[in-house]
Amino acid sequence: MNHNTPLSPLPLQHLADVQLRVMSTAQLGAHGISSADAGAHCRPGGPWQQLLPGVCLLHPGPPTSEERLHGALLYAGRPPARVARAVPAQPGAGEPHAAYADAMITGLAALALHRFASAPPLLSLDRIDVLVPRTRRLRSVGFTRLVRGHGMPTPQQITGVPVAPVPRAIADAVAQLTEAGAVRRLLTEAVRGGHCEPAAIVRELNRARLLTRPHVVDAVDSLLAEGRVIAEDRLYRMVAEYGLPDPLWNVDLRLPGGPHLGGVDAYWPDQAVAVELDTRAPRQGFRQDDDALWSEYARKREHLERLGITVVHITPKKLRDSLEQQATIVRTALMASTDRDPAAYVVVLPR
Structure with a gap:
């Protein structure tokens, strides 16, 4: 077949009602249209066009998105x-x-x-x-x-x-992307818009080996700070919406005249219950830092629990996906305090 050969009649009437006017040559073949005939219809000035190799656009105009x-x-x-x-x-x-x-x-x-x-x-x-x-x-x-x-x-x-x-x-x-602002805007919108948690983004960036690029690392630092603020806001909302007693927010605990025990995000001194947001997960891209941070979390939790203080760990993802369930867990810990031995006295300081 050359360019002067008239196009052979094709069984195309049933394709006129196809909503999406793009098909592969394999799909056209299932309609009885050979690759040669499809190619003829995609010639310059023809009723179709080749969009990509093996893919035909069934009209001559520009493709839609x-x-x-x-x-x-x-x-x-x-x-x-x-x-x-x-x-x-x-x-x-x-x-x-x-x-x-x-x-x-x-x-x-x-x-x-x-x-x-x-x-x-x-x-x-x-x-x-x-x-x-x-x-x-x-x-x-x-x-x-x-x-x-x-x-x-x-x-x-x-x-x-x-x-x-x-x-x-x-x-x-x-x-x-090479522009730091563009990277930061995407990461920020992902978290602020509730699309996903920082942990999931950092895991994928790490798998793609992108955490060695300075502009990506800077954007991740902003992302983690953003995620922390959002998680704290959700924690405040949980206490208010589900009728939990007001805690002391963002405090440091230490023994009288003794060592520093660590900071917690919320503390109920009468019940000796502490809530800590687990911000370790987002740093999975930084393996050494992550291990050190997890060891610090574990040591602090063990020390506080030996003193009779119940520590409830909550991840940002749980606060986003199951706020009522997390409130129930905290309420249960507060109610169970009456069945425990009195906790050691600790000094509570603002952080």
């Missing part, structure tokens, strides 16, 4: 042997697409789908990052940039598109 997303997934996620047998129906909202197996949107495009205000709009992105297994034999092409990973997270379905969870999407986005 949705069509770019699905086109990138069709290119990156299509295992040839399986897609040839896949039913070429278009995915509905929240439904996975068979041809997207082992591929998901990540990076800035994923954060845009997660509705991050600090992520650029989809149509403004020159590249759409697609996370694929490391063994996938494909290369980045056109507007599709492949991100290869050893471990593949479970994707979230957003309007029919498989999307990497926020912590993984952030790590893949940060890998491409």
Whole structure:
């Protein structure tokens, strides 16, 4: 077939009602349209165009952001042997697409789908990052940039598109960013917006080996401080909303004339109950610091409990996900104080 050969009639009428006007050549083949015929329709001036290798856009105009997303997934996620047998129906909202197996949107495009205000709009992105297994034999092409990973997270379905969870999407986005302010804005929005906890972000940054970059480390320091403030606010809200007695906030404990016992975030002296926010988890990227901090936590808790003080450890994630349950745990510890031997007298100082 040459450019002067008229296009052969194709059984395309049933495709006119397809909501998403982008399909792989394998899917077109399932409709009885050969690769040669599809290629003829994608010639300059034809009714279709080749969006990416093996992916056709079934109209001549520019692709929408949705069509770019699905086109990138069709290119990156299509295992040839399986897609040839896949039913070429278009995915509905929240439904996975068979041809997207082992591929998901990540990076800035994923954060845009997660509705991050600090992520650029989809149509403004020159590249759409697609996370694929490391063994996938494909290369980045056109507007599709492949991100290869050893471990593949479970994707979230957003309007029919498989999307990497926020912590993984952030790590893949940060890998491409060199401006400290942009990195800090993404990390801050993830925590302030309630998308995830600092611990999850730092774990992914560590796996991606990004914690050696100075601008990333600076952003992580800001993130940890931000996460601490948010967790403290939730702790205050827990006490107020669930009718717990007011504690002494942010105090240091020490024995009279003796050694410093450590600081706690809340302390009920009459019941000898202390609450400590466990901020150790976010520092998992810094292995040595994390181990030292955990040893300090363990020593302090053991020492306080030997003195008859009950220490309740609460993580920021638990405060976010199960505030009422954490309030019940603290209330139970306060009520159980009447059944315990009196605690040693300690001096309480502001911190």
